[in-house]
Amino acid sequence: MKTLDACKLLDMHRGDAIVVCTMGAMNALDKLPVNPLAMACVPLMGGAASIGLGLALARPERKVFVFDGDASLLMELGGLVSIAHAKPKNFFHFVFNNSIQFAGLGNLDTPGARRADMAAMASACGFDSSQRITNLEDLEARLPSVLNGPAPSFVELVVEYDNPSLGIENPAVEMTDERFSRMGDEIRRIRRHLGCDAEIRS
């Protein structure tokens, strides 16, 4: 399953959900039309699920989708317990598991790659629903029941990865200034879209 194809499918089903994305799923969503209710957790590896938890608690009338990565989930694995403890009934955690860090750049194995059972961990932490999906057809078939089923809900998506682009011929990549202002800008965009008080001055 390609990350972009999975993101297209999830985007089609999001309705008025708020989306918090990070890592490879963020890059894929950047290729789709802009969603004013989406924000990127960047550069803050590991933080997407907890930001999504805060949004889910603040806005119980809407679904919140978190598009996480496998290595970023592992960075704050205890967050699964925090989420299950808070019991947000509108929280849907999609983890794009390619078992690779810096996918498409350097392709380093994630600790626990292809061994750690993330769906089982979410279940053990107390998520109301947890499953692992390995292909797009299965995701398409199961997505309606996932979104209408119990939550907090965890879905591990097994996805492919691109070949590494960094090397002798392409030795470095510079982070843009936008990379560091983006998260705050998108938080403020969500607040505007939700009609929150404009507390942050430009």
Added chain:
Amino acid sequence: MSAPEKESPMKQFSKYSVPAQAMIDAFKRCGIEYVTTVPDMVQIALHQILDGGESGLRVVHCTTEDQAIEVAGGLYAGGKKVAVIVQNQGLYAGINSLRALGLDSKVPLFFVIGQFGREFSNLGSDPRDSKRRVVFLLEPLLETLGVPSWRLEGPDDLPNIEAAWQASRDRSGPTALIVGHFVGW
């Protein structure tokens, strides 16, 4: 006849304590609706009231301080007013999330940080003169990060709660209230 109960020698330090209910009343005057936290030992009295569920504030318990900061960021994105209650060690553990959400993203995070480990001989003195690194590093570190802080060293400092809160709104960034001694029961 039973022997009279001996008074705890710890009571002599109570003048440095701010009652938990007074802190909650100040939080409410600020409009705070949520607390995200990894509990702090010197603020146990405050945590007990918050966990009792009658304060009117909703508590989100997190397993690490970076999560507490991130959940606060999400709550803010959703329009809520939040206090992040941690201890000094927790602030040290959560610096990258503070950097990303508070500083780079300009989210007005309000931290309430307990001075875990402060020796009682330092009470009434400058916490920067504490012999303990976990204590004396806190204020200089916050300064390095560009996070303004206010001390809560006793009941006279209660107005600092609202001052620190308001500053986080005014500067669109993080501020810290530093709780110097055990919160009062």
